[in-house]
Amino acid sequence: MEELIRKIKESHTITVLTGAGVSTESGIPDFRSANGVWQQNDKNQIHMTSGYFNSRPKLFWPHYKEIFDIEEISNCQPTTAHLFLKQLEDEGRDIRIFTQNIDGLHTKAGSSKVFEMHGSFNKATCPKCKTQYGLEHILKEPIPRCTQAKKKGQSICGFILKPDTVLFGERVRHYEDAVNSINQSSLFVVLGSSLEVRPVNQLPELAHQQSNIHTGIINNEPTRMDRFFKDILNGDIGGYLRS
Numbered sequence: 001m002e003e004l005i006r007k008i009k010e011s012h013t014i015t016v017l018t019g020a021g022v023s024t025e026s027g028i029p030d031f032r033s034a035n036g037v038w039q040q041n042d043k044n045q046i047h048m049t050s051g052y053f054n055s056r057p058k059l060f061w062p063h064y065k066e067i068f069d070i071e072e073i074s075n076c077q078p079t080t081a082h083l084f085l086k087q088l089e090d091e092g093r094d095i096r097i098f099t100q101n102i103d104g105l106h107t108k109a110g111s112s113k114v115f116e117m118h119g120s121f122n123k124a125t126c127p128k129c130k131t132q133y134g135l136e137h138i139l140k141e142p143i144p145r146c147t148q149a150k151k152k153g154q155s156i157c158g159f160i161l162k163p164d165t166v167l168f169g170e171r172v173r174h175y176e177d178a179v180n181s182i183n184q185s186s187l188f189v190v191l192g193s194s195l196e197v198r199p200v201n202q203l204p205e206l207a208h209q210q211s212n213i214h215t216g217i218i219n220n221e222p223t224r225m226d227r228f229f230k231d232i233l234n235g236d237i238g239g240y241l242r243s
């Protein structure tokens with residue numbers, strides 16, 4: 001068994017940072033692999049910015065639904081990695097999962113300490129009256145709108161909803177929670193992320209600066225943050241975690 005896998009199985013307090021690579025086994029493509037979403041259309045990144053949503057919400061929604069294939073995501077099941085982390089929690093370990101994924105699969109697997117740093121695909125909010133909607137409403141119409149009555153008996157609000165995902169140009173969530181969690185952990189491990197997205201990709205350096213924490217990454221390919229990890233495994237996450 002690889003040293004990092006042994007460390008993951010033996011550590012008590014673990015901060016895990018996951019990326020799209022933990023979910024590819026379930027059929028959800030990542031962004032930056034050779035067949036990832038960014039390779040399919042070079043405008044996809046522009047379509048995922050807050051600027052695009054704010055200026056062209058009617059055009060944004062069809063792109064957003066297509067890029068993330070959100071109807072399909074809702075049918076996907078947790079992978080080896082999601083179930084492995086849930087199993088560690090069941091064994092009494094303190095596992096805090098910080099995920100860049102919006103697919104909700106850590107929660108679906110049953111993990112309880114999940115921090116969705118980039119939000120979630122299955123909620124949307126009215127920018128005007130702040131009413132929240134779930135997936136059923138988001139999928140009902142190509143462009144989901146607020147159906148809340150302005151006042152009893154009056155016309156509906158009708159505003160185009162904003163998805164609960166963090167778009168490029170918006171503030172990431174739970175960053176301070178991640179920093180605090182790293183400070184309290186004996187292991188910081190990254191699973192399936194290219195570590196290209198700021199500010200989340202600053203966390204490995206932060207962990208590296210702590211003397212009392214072990215650090216590791218499992219990813220198919222090297223990342224430009226690899227110098228901050230003590231243990232690096234390049235290959236399929238599911239394969240390593242099943243070993």
Ligand code: NAD
Binds near residue numbers: 103
């Ligand atoms: P990314 O696409 O930039 O990187 C994913 C990394 O995972 C790649 O380096 C790839 O080589 C690796 N990988 C893929 N499958 C793997 C496997 N089975 N085993 C080991 N490694 C594997 O993704 P990221 O770093 O998470 O980028 C962050 C952005 O991507 C976030 O904004 C996130 O919202 C978004 N995203 C999320 C999902 C999802 O929710 N499932 C899917 C695609 C993109």
